Amino acid sequence: MTPFKLTDEFLQHIETLISNQKDADIQLLLEEIHYADIAEIVNELNTDEATYIIKLLESDKTSDILTELDEDVRESILGNLSTKEIADELNELDTDDAADIVAELPQNIVQEVISELEDREHAKDIVDLLRYDEYSAGGLMAKELxxxxxxxxxxxxxxxxxxxxxxxxxxxxxxxxxxxxxxxxxxxxxxxxxxxxxxxxxxxxxxxxxxxxxxxxxxxxxxxxxxxxxxxxxxxxxxxxxxxxxxxDDIVDVIKEEADKDYQMAAGISQDVEADDSILDLTKARLPWLILGLFGGVGSATIMGTFEGVINGHISLLLFTPLIAAMAGNVGVQSSAIVVQGIANDDLKGSMVNRLIKEILLSALNGTILAIILFCFAWLMEGDVKMAFAISISLIAVIIVAGIIGTFVPIFLHKRGIDPAIATGPFITTSNDIFGIIIYFSIAKMFL
Structure with missing residues (x-):
């Protein structure tokens, strides 16, 4: 079976059929298409066109389509249906899916929709599921067994x-x-x-x-x-x-939602958003971490100001500042990502002390190899062995500290009941940038 692929031409054809009210042609066209693929089509239509499709097709198919739609699209369509039409859709669904849809309805029509359900046992089961927390086994389960x-x-x-x-x-x-x-x-x-x-x-x-x-x-x-x-x-x-x-299938949805949330948190997005959300929603999700990054940058600049004497005497140090900050951020994110993944998969074993010792040894090894490469480059570039040595030692120290922070912070957050995924993004990057600058210029001052 060839996977369905939605094209602009297909979408325009559907819109034309709807505009001309060619019901038989629409039914024939969609007859062999899987309900998940029809949901993809409906997501791209305007509200009136989407509602037209849902009202046209049989409830045994449209009920499954509704469960696959984007939440805002589903909400718009349900707003155009009568309570009887909504009840007809719920009659065809398993109790867990029906309860999810009922939970999205305005409170003033929920009771009316429930009363329209033909199967009273089905209605009772849906009402029973609504009393459970959405983020619990009770909120996920179906009564059918x-x-x-x-x-x-x-x-x-x-x-x-x-x-x-x-x-x-x-x-x-x-x-x-x-x-x-x-x-x-x-x-x-x-x-x-x-x-x-x-x-x-x-x-x-x-x-x-x-x-x-x-x-x-x-x-x-x-x-x-x-x-x-x-x-x-x-x-x-x-x-x-x-x-x-x-x-x-319910658990796969949970895993996907959790992965999406963790990915967004790691990227510095503080709430669940999608690419099609409004500019205001996207701004509210992104801005808090950007502000943190701004304060981190200001903090780094302030710290560098305290080392003005060293910088004036060895201006070439500034050339390597972005490299030191970048390496600190990269190592910190790598370390925290591995720890967060281990926490998520329940694979993180042993004590925190052992985990930190292992990370220190790993960071020291990686740092030494990178420092040797950087020493050769800095020596050839500046012709100053002392400066090249100071920069290389700084890199080792920065990598070790970044590895410790990247390992300790997510474990600490997890033990405090805070989602450790928050540690893998701008939080770790910003903190390591600041520590990296302090370590870099402190060591440079000591040697130079």
């Missing part, structure tokens, strides 16, 4: 599973509960098929099953599912009752 009672026999189990499976898009696991709905374990489909119909489930189920609490954070769930290669994981409440399940 297959569960059997530990006291049933295999024949009863199969009958009940057939009824439950009608509402489940994909059956990843069969969960076993007791009379109080507490999770007991899981059931192997192979064991179910190869066991006598009169056998009780309690005699064949597997007691070992990984699960998470409704209050567990998405990042921790992602680590568990990744570590144990799980396609789905059951969610239990505070007393161990099975209340839902989280599937791998």
């Amino acid at each position: 297959v569960k059997v009672n530990v006291n049933w026999n295999v024949l009863t189990c199969v009958k009940e599973m057939r009824a439950q499976a009608e509402n489940v898009t994909r059956v990843h696991s069969i969960y076993v509960v007791d009379d109080e709905e507490k999770l007991k374990g899981r059931l192997s489909l192979k064991d179910l098929l190869t066991t006598s119909t009169k056998t009780h489930i309690k005699d064949v189920y597997i007691p070992k099953v990984d699960s998470v609490s409704v209050n567990e954070k998405p990042e921790e769930i992602a680590k568990i599912m990744s570590r144990y290669d799980l396609e789905a994981i059951p969610v239990v409440d505070e007393i161990g009752r099975l209340v839902g399940r989280i599937t791998i």
Whole structure:
């Protein structure tokens, strides 16, 4: 199957069909296109055109399209739909996706939309999910799952599973509960098929099953599912009752969102923004770190002013100032990026002291190699062995300090409950620039 690629010509063709209200042609054109690709098309249309597409196609397809849209596009479309039309879309969705959409609706119409839902059990499940924190297992989970009672026999189990499976898009696991709905374990489909119909489930189920609490954070769930290669994981409440399940597609979304957030923080963007956001939103996200960088630059200039005597006597020192500052920033970002990645993947082992000692040794080795290269260059350029030696020693010291800062700061922030990704961007770069300038001119003053 050839991947769909949205072109300007295709988009113009769709817009022309909408303008001329060629409903049959639009339906035929979009019939074989995946709902995620249709969502890409809808994202590029204006609100009226997008709404036209959603109203034209069947709810079993448009409901999935809505889940793939950009939030602002979805919000605009939902604003053009009646409560009955929104309810028709929610009827086709799994409870987790339906709850996400309901959470985005204006409060004054939520109750009306819920009352329009045909399936009252579906409505009850959506309302139940809305009470959980968005950034928790309860906020991620879906109610659709297959569960059997530990006291049933295999024949009863199969009958009940057939009824439950009608509402489940994909059956990843069969969960076993007791009379109080507490999770007991899981059931192997192979064991179910190869066991006598009169056998009780309690005699064949597997007691070992990984699960998470409704209050567990998405990042921790992602680590568990990744570590144990799980396609789905059951969610239990505070007393161990099975209340839902989280599937791998939901966790992939969590990982992507977390990666996007960390990448933006590392680049010095203080809030979640996208390229298409308004200039004001982008400015608010970028400006705080730029101000920090400005103050850092002013601080560096002020520090250099205190070494005016050394600079006047050896003006060539200024030629190497950008190099020293750049190396400090680069080493600091490298060190912090590795530590942040280790924290995110839960791979960071050992004590902070051991980690710092290792970083000092690594920085000393790298610094020495780079210093030898810089010594040769500075000597040939300036013809002054003493100055070349001072610059080279400064580089080693700057790299070691930058490595220590880049390692210590993210670990310290993590232990204080602050996202360590904040340390990999302008924060580390600016602080290392300042320390680099102080070390550079202090050593130069000492030698020269």
